[in-house]
Amino acid sequence: MGMTMIERILARKAGLDAVGVGDTVTVDVDLTVLIDLQFATMWVPPLRIADPDKVAIVMDHAVPAPTIKDAAGGPHARKFAADFGIERFYDVGRHGICHQVIAENGLARPGEVLACTDSHTCAAGAYNTAARGLGPAEVYSILCTGRTWFQVSPTIRYELVGELPAGVGGKDVFLHIANEYGDATNHNLEYGGPGLASIPLHDRRTIATQGAEVSADFSTFAYDDVLAAYFDALGVGAPGVAGFEPAHADPDAAYADVREIDLSALVPYVARPGTVSRNGLPVTAIEARKIDQAFIGSCANGQLDDLRIAAEVLRGKQVAPGVRLIVTPASQQVYRDAMRLGYLQDIADAGAVVTNATCGACFGYHMGVVGPGEVCLTSSTRNFTGRMGSPDAEIYMASPATVAASAIAGHIADAREEAAR
Amino acid sequence: MSDSPTAAQAGALHVTGRVWVFGHGLTTDDMYPPDAMKLDIPEAAKQVFYNVRPGWSAQVQPGDIVVAGRNFGLGSSRPVAALFRQLGVAALIAEEFNSLFFRNAVNAGLPAMTVPGATEVFHDGDIAAVDLAAGSWANQTTQISGTVPVLPDLVLEIIAGGGVLARLARQGYLPAELADVLSSPSAAAAGQGSGA
Numbered sequence: 001m002g003m004t005m006i007e008r009i010l011a012r013k014a015g016l017d018a019v020g021v022g023d024t025v026t027v028d029v030d031l032t033v034l035i036d037l038q039f040a041t042m043w044v045p046p047l048r049i050a051d052p053d054k055v056a057i058v059m060d061h062a063v064p065a066p067t068i069k070d071a072a073g074g075p076h077a078r079k080f081a082a083d084f085g086i087e088r089f090y091d092v093g094r095h096g097i098c099h100q101v102i103a104e105n106g107l108a109r110p111g112e113v114l115a116c117t118d119s120h121t122c123a124a125g126a127y128n129t130a131a132r133g134l135g136p137a138e139v140y141s142i143l144c145t146g147r148t149w150f151q152v153s154p155t156i157r158y159e160l161v162g163e164l165p166a167g168v169g170g171k172d173v174f175l176h177i178a179n180e181y182g183d184a185t186n187h188n189l190e191y192g193g194p195g196l197a198s199i200p201l202h203d204r205r206t207i208a209t210q211g212a213e214v215s216a217d218f219s220t221f222a223y224d225d226v227l228a229a230y231f232d233a234l235g236v237g238a239p240g241v242a243g244f245e246p247a248h249a250d251p252d253a254a255y256a257d258v259r260e261i262d263l264s265a266l267v268p269y270v271a272r273p274g275t276v277s278r279n280g281l282p283v284t285a286i287e288a289r290k291i292d293q294a295f296i297g298s299c300a301n302g303q304l305d306d307l308r309i310a311a312e313v314l315r316g317k318q319v320a321p322g323v324r325l326i327v328t329p330a331s332q333q334v335y336r337d338a339m340r341l342g343y344l345q346d347i348a349d350a351g352a353v354v355t356n357a358t359c360g361a362c363f364g365y366h367m368g369v370v371g372p373g374e375v376c377l378t379s380s381t382r383n384f385t386g387r388m389g390s391p392d393a394e395i396y397m398a399s400p401a402t403v404a405a406s407a408i409a410g411h412i413a414d415a416r417e418e419a420a421r
Numbered sequence: 422m423s424d425s426p427t428a429a430q431a432g433a434l435h436v437t438g439r440v441w442v443f444g445h446g447l448t449t450d451d452m453y454p455p456d457a458m459k460l461d462i463p464e465a466a467k468q469v470f471y472n473v474r475p476g477w478s479a480q481v482q483p484g485d486i487v488v489a490g491r492n493f494g495l496g497s498s499r500p501v502a503a504l505f506r507q508l509g510v511a512a513l514i515a516e517e518f519n520s521l522f523f524r525n526a527v528n529a530g531l532p533a534m535t536v537p538g539a540t541e542v543f544h545d546g547d548i549a550a551v552d553l554a555a556g557s558w559a560n561q562t563t564q565i566s567g568t569v570p571v572l573p574d575l576v577l578e579i580i581a582g583g584g585v586l587a588r589l590a591r592q593g594y595l596p597a598e599l600a601d602v603l604s605s606p607s608a609a610a611a612g613q614g615s616g617a
């Protein structure tokens with residue numbers, strides 16, 4: 001019996017010829033990523049760790065510190081990095097949302113295992129990496145031992161066909177899938193097929209990231225020419241640099257389900273408040289709800305291409321009265337690139353607030369918390385009740401293009417129509 | 422030093438307690454809302470289910486068991502299990518767990534069992550008994566019982582040993598004298614801090 005991509009990686013890292021659904025395996029972890037929250041409050045420095053070269057520290061969720069509790073974490077992180085000689089330390093100023101920092105530095109490598117204290121670590125699945133979020137205590141354990149265990153879940157394969165139409169992004173692909181198929185609790189997701197080539201890498205990352213919202217374990221994309229070119233450009237895996245070994249699915253791999261998605265038939269989607277699971281509608285069919293806050297950011301949609309798309313929609317227009325548009329680049333690198341390319345100028349000229357790179361409003365912690373009775377349209381990761389602040393706020397979710405167009409219109413709107421205006 | 426649990430710790434895999442029954446799709450935002458992340462564990466614990474069942478955190482008693490429906494714990498890596506332990510919750514039962522949330526319970530040393538149909542089998546106030554080592558559960562109030570697949574030994578060992586941090590202390594990664602402290606609720610969130 002063949003193996004799926006994720007089974008291949010787990011088998012390899014467990015030192016086994018094969019693994020199957022239900023097996024519990026102990027695997028070597030190639031990279032452990034600690035985030036700022038891990039160091040806030042009761043951080044206990046370990047006596048020893050497995051390997052400082054397999055650790056990265058990223059300051060992301062609450063930087064610069066909005067509370068004294070968060071501020072107390074910074075010195076812990078700096079001391080830990082210095083004491084243990086952690087070279088990959090992305091401190092404030094070189095910081096960004098961990099999944100963006102992981103991506104832009106080539107820390108997630110094809111065929112490898114990556115662990116991080118954030119539930120959206122599955123984002124790195126876009127790079128053919130076995131990556132998933134683990135709790136702070138478990139990540140701490142991996143930091144110490146270099147290993148952890150997984151029970152192999154059944155895999156659902158998304159077979160992509162057709163080409164993604166203009167004006168439809170990764171967010172729309174994901175919202176369509178979530179609406180059509182609902183939760184994938186205790187299942188892995190695998191994406192491949194001839195249509196994959198038409199999905200740019202940034203959109204793949206959005207899709208991989210949001211596997212968390214349908215409760216999936218790992219979400220992993222096939223290794224293809226697009227990925228090969230990306231790693232070539234980064235210089236990771238190039239001759240002279242330690243190579244990696246992509247994980248391919250076997251033709252006779254066993255899947256819990258294979259679902260074909262015709263990309264050419266997709267349109268922009270909007271998820272209604274509460275959940276993304278079976279709770280969306282095409283933008284053409286959703287109520288034109290008036291919005292108070294519009295947010296473009298997060299690990300899913302605060303990438304450079306997301307800001308480019310927002311800038312294209314906003315250029316020369318104005319955010320509607322009564323609407324706050326908050327735009328948060330996913331990393332300091334994205335911020336600097338978007339500034340250099342003029343995107344931030346267009347966005348700010350339209351009346352948006354551009355913030356520092358951080359998680360911020362995405363998890364309702366700082367810089368854009370929503371109040372009781374407010375309606376928010378977000379391009380971030382979660383529309384759960386209370387996620388972005390008050391439990392009495394309503395959170396709709398859509399692509400950066402839809403959010404930008406809606407901020408101009410003052411209500412949920414179709415970017416494709418707004419562009420024609 | 423060995424990292425296998427003592428016989429007394431193995432008793433941690435067998436829990437009997439009064440149940441509180443919740444519904445389907447409860448997220449970590451329902452249990453550990455963003456504002457609570459700014460607080461210390463004892464204060465944050467008061468906000469568990471703040472919106473779903475206001476006032477519950479004042480009613481739950483040490484030794485009680487939480488029963489939930491499908492997709493329990495969808496969301497963040499926030500150490501919600503530590504909040505449950507702070508409230509004295511002795512075990513979790515759900516029809517289906519989100520795997521990250523389940524792992525967090527295991528790593529905090531909080532027994533968790535998947536029981537299909539649990540929200541119909543149990544009602545508020547019933548007395549439940551779960552034995553993770555045997556893979557058995559019972560509603561002692563209604564005399565209904567059943568079995569489920571036993572978790573892997575590795576997982577049972579982590580739970581029985583008081584969670585992953587206590588285990589690390591036994592393995593010499595953390596000061597040994599911290600082992601007991603480390604299996605306390607506030608420490609179950611430390612080492613640690615938080616996650617999202």
Ligand code: SF4
Pocket residue numbers: 061097098099118119120297298299300358359360362363380381617
């Ligand atoms: S941007 Fe949001 S979803 Fe992404 S890591 Fe930060 S808090 Fe989590």
